Amino acid sequence: MVVQQNEKWFAVVGLPLSFRNGEHELHVVDDAGRKQAQRFTVRPKEYGVQRIALQNKRMVNPTGDDLKRIDRDSSEIQRAFAKWRELGAPPLSFDLPVEGPISGVFGTRRFFNDQERQPHNGVDLAAPLGTPIRAPADAVVIGAGDYFFNGRTVFLDHGQGLISMYNHMNRIAVTLGETVTRGQRIGDVGMTGRVTGPHLHWGVSLNNVRVDPLLFVPEELLKNLAPTK
Incomplete structure (x- = not known):
């Protein structure tokens, strides 16, 4: 993603959780075909562990x-994340889609019924069933469906490979191809898919790499966003 600030251009690049530490x-x-190299360092970071007990054993095994359904779901989800829409000025600042405490942070190692699965690639925001979910910025709806793990889900395209995802919804309030504006209701908090209670799983992908959604949220909006105990 390329953005302009103070008459200068900046490239914003997402790095996966599995990216190797060290010099790159x-x-x-x-x-014009001109090439430039920029060196950078990836430093180690410790992520927490989350242990989740599920009654529905099929959600673990x-x-x-x-x-077969999960394979179909994965293909559809990957197609959504791989979308690219040219846009001069994609948003670098997101509003929170739901007002509620954090119940799951990005990057945690997760164990379902003591079996390790993929690290958490989004942020969970706890909220009562039916709480409105709002678009964090202007976007186009590029996907909406019901998936085995993710439940009812919406994908928003904010331009230049910046895609946001909203899982476990009770109700979807937008349609494929619809243009939505910042703050518009796109659905309601639910508990569909692999969940233990009502919440929103909010994911963000940059150039098909899952990144922490809170990196796009201004600090003043994060001050009152404390994790649940």
Whole structure:
């Protein structure tokens, strides 16, 4: 994603959780074919552990039929994250889609019924069933469906490979291809898919790499956003 600030251009690049620590080099090529290399360092970071008990055993060890559905879901989700829409000025600042405490942070190692699964690739915001979910910035709806793990889900395209995802919804209030504005209601908090209670799983992808959504939220909005005990 390329943005302009104070008459200068900046490239914003997402790095996956699995990215190797140490020295790396980013190569940039402009429209004229000129190349430039930028070195950077990835430093170690410790992530917490979250242990979750689920009554529905299929949400931990899916059946054969479940796995077929999960494969179809994964393909559809990957297509949404791979979308690219040219946009001169994609948003660098998001509003919170739901007002509620954090019940799950980005990057935690997760164990379901003591079985380790993929690290948490989003932020969970706890809120009562039916709480409005609002678009954090202007966007286009590029996906809406009901998935095995994610439940009822909406994907918003904010431009230049910046995609946001909203899982476990009770109700979807937008349609495919619809243009939404910052603050518009896109659905309601629910507990569909793999959940233990009502909440919103909010994910953000930059150039098809899952990144922490809270990196896009201004500090003043995060001050009252304390994790649940």
